[in-house]
Amino acid sequence: MNPIVAPVKNVMKAQISFNRLLSRPMGVPAMGLWHGDSGRGKSTTATYVYNQIHGVYVSVRDADSVASLMRRLVEECGGQPRYAKNKNIEYVIEHLSMNELPLFIDEADYLMDKKEMLNTVRDIYDATEVPMILIGMDQIARRIQSNRQFFNRISEWVEFKPADLEDVKVVAKSMIGDEIVLEEELLDRLRKSAHGEMRRIVIGINKIHNLAKVNELDLVTSKDWGNEPFHGF
Ligand SMILES: Nc1ncnc2c1ncn2[C@@H]1O[C@H](COP(=O)(O)OP(=O)(O)O)[C@@H](O)[C@H]1O
Ligand SMILES: [Mg+2]
The missing domain is CATH 1.10.8 (Helicase, Ruva Protein; domain 3)
Incomplete structure (x- = not known):
């Protein structure tokens, strides 16, 4: 049995969309949104894509605060988390922009109810302008549309559909x-x-x-x- 990622349509679509983000013309925002029901292969695809380009991946948890999410993100960037939350945010911004690393944020639904987390993610994007992929369930697409500050930064949308x-x-x-x-x-x-x-x-x-x-x-x-x-x- 081969433990490989099967190149199904969702995987191909997401890969192409991500490549478009990487080669976007100047002025085009670099946020992408991948959405779809659980079990459709979003996280598997994210792992597959970020492994190729050595991006950074973090999965948000229900219990996360800005502080805990930033600590994990610093670790994902290979750093040593500091006590002060701002120091961690600075570290992430520096690491991502210096190395031009795309950031994948999985389970991004958990950001939606927490304004401070959402704003921090947006701050990181604005400071780095590296490609940032938010990954979530179907609700996220709808909810993000009502958040204009986020919505305007998204230039690529991928819906993960049921397999045919x-x-x-x-x-x-x-x-x-x-x-x-x-x-x-x-x-x-x-x-x-x-x-x-x-x-x-x-x-x-x-x-x-x-x-x-x-x-x-x-x-x-x-x-x-x-x-x-x-x-x-
Ligand atoms: N392209 C793929 N090739 C092989 N297995 C896959 C693929 N996509 C998903 N899977 C399998 O389906 C399971 C669920 O996928 P996952 O990426 O966790 O879905 P989601 O993040 O959308 O909930 C994975 O653990 C993996 O075993
Ligand atoms: Mg998942």
Whole structure:
């Protein structure tokens, strides 16, 4: 089984959008927003993209304050957090702008209710103007529209959509290669039962792969699978 990021449409779209941010013309703001339901592959895609370009990634937590978020961000930047919150903010600004590092902020929904955190993130952006990707669930797109100061800085939007049949085929191929063929009808049943959610598709393909291995099948049909659930029991 290959533990790789399957190049599904959401991944490709996000990558292209991110590249546009990197090569934006002067004057075009450098914030991007990736949004979509849980399990659609946002965090996986972010990890994949920031690893290529050695960006900085931080995931916001419900319990975070500006102080705790900045401490973690300093650590992510490879620094030693200081006691004073302003020192940490300064460190992050300097580190990002000197090295021109894009910043990925995951679970950004948790910023939305906390004005001080939102303002700090905006300050960091304004001081560095490095590409900054905010990642969140569907609500974030709506909520950010009513925050003009943020909204005006976003030039790239990517909606993570449910996987379609073509995506499920791409996931199957990248997980198990070409040696075992999974019938299209079976993959479409999996897509429907997973509601296009990547997390559940990956689990389902893993189960189908195990069935193929146990029974030494090189083709798994919908009939072979029978009425077992793909997920849970
Ligand atoms: N492109 C992908 N290739 C392979 N597995 C993926 C891919 N996208 C998502 N997954 C799987 O689905 C799970 C959920 O994805 P995740 O990125 O956490 O979704 P989100 O951040 O949108 O909630 C991941 O743990 C990973 O196992
Ligand atoms: Mg996530």
